[in-house]
Amino acid sequence: MFDENLPVDVQLISAHKSEIEANKKILASIISTVIFCGTHDLPLRGKELHEGVFQDLIKLKIEAGDQNLKATKKAAF
Secondary structure (H helix, E strand, O other): OOOOOOOHHHHHHHHHHHHHHHHHHHHHHHHHHHHHHHHOOOOOOOOOOOOOHHHHHHHHHHHOOOHHHHOOHHHHO
């Protein structure tokens, strides 16, 4: 990742921009799930901490091949 031919500030800005773009894709996928729950009158959470329609839908999207969410699976879900 480190390129000796580019100044450090340019490399940091580039890395920051790519992280922002990746986060936008993840957020878009999460927002579409929330919108789906809202338009179908589904609750986002269940009675217990680790249950609910939202988390089940996120897991389903990951299993279906959503690469953006799959990258964050271990961190958040």
